[in-house]
Amino acid sequence: MEPERKDIRWKQRFQNFEKSFFLLERTLAIKAPSEAEKGGLIQFYEMAFELAWKLMKDYLEEQGFTINSPRSAIKQAFQSALIEDGQQWLDALEGRNLMAHIYDESTAEKVVTAIRNTYFPILSQFYYRMKKESGQ
Numbered sequence: 497m498e499p500e501r502k503d504i505r506w507k508q509r510f511q512n513f514e515k516s517f518f519l520l521e522r523t524l525a526i527k528a529p530s531e532a533e534k535g536g537l538i539q540f541y542e543m544a545f546e547l548a549w550k551l552m553k554d555y556l557e558e559q560g561f562t563i564n565s566p567r568s569a570i571k572q573a574f575q576s577a578l579i580e581d582g583q584q585w586l587d588a589l590e591g592r593n594l595m596a597h598i599y600d601e602s603t604a605e606k607v608v609t610a611i612r613n614t615y616f617p618i619l620s621q622f623y624y625r626m627k628k629e630s631g632q
Contacts, residue, residue, distance in 0.1 A: 506554035510630050513547040517623050520544045524612055531601070534608050538595055541611045544619055545592050551626060552578060579622055588615045 520540040526533055552569040556576065563569045566589050574582030591610060598604050 503558055506551060506558055507630055509547065509551045509554045510626050513544065513551045513626070514623065516540060516544040516547050517619060520611075520616065520619070524616060529608070531604075534604055537611065538598070538604065538607055541615060542592055542595055545588060545615070548619055548622055549589070552622075555626070555629070578625060579618065581618060584614060584618050588618060591615065 520537070520543075523529070523533065523537045523540050526537075529537060549566040549569045552573040553563040555578070556563050556569065556572050559576070561572050561576075563572060567586065570579070570582060570585040570589060573579045574585070579585055591607070595607060598607060
């Protein structure tokens with residue numbers, strides 16, 4: 497793929513990530529979310545996280561790296577200083593993989609708390625870093 501095509505690809509991915517990031521941000525602003533809103537929040541987080549690691553992959557591949565998995569994208573993004581806390585991202589990846597298996601409200605509540613206190617802040621840091629990289 498020509499270099500400018502890859503450049504366009506990560507910038508398009510950034511636009512999709514930005515949309516999902518803002519959906520998550522708006523949902524997190526709900527003071528007392530209903531059960532349905534909590535479900536939406538978890539879904540928006542999963543979508544934002546998926547787009548975040550794929551954005552890492554596209555951006556890093558444009559830089560010449562070979563990325564084969566979410567884990568390798570996170571590790572290389574940390575080594576390249578795109579993200580600040582690689583371990584939190586790896587924890588978020590593991591947490592995201594477990595979210596498909598939430599069946600009770602107490603587990604959902606723990607997940608919402610983790611999204612609010614841990615996962616959203618790292619997504620936010622990444623969002624602003626990539627916004628700067630995109631020249632916006």
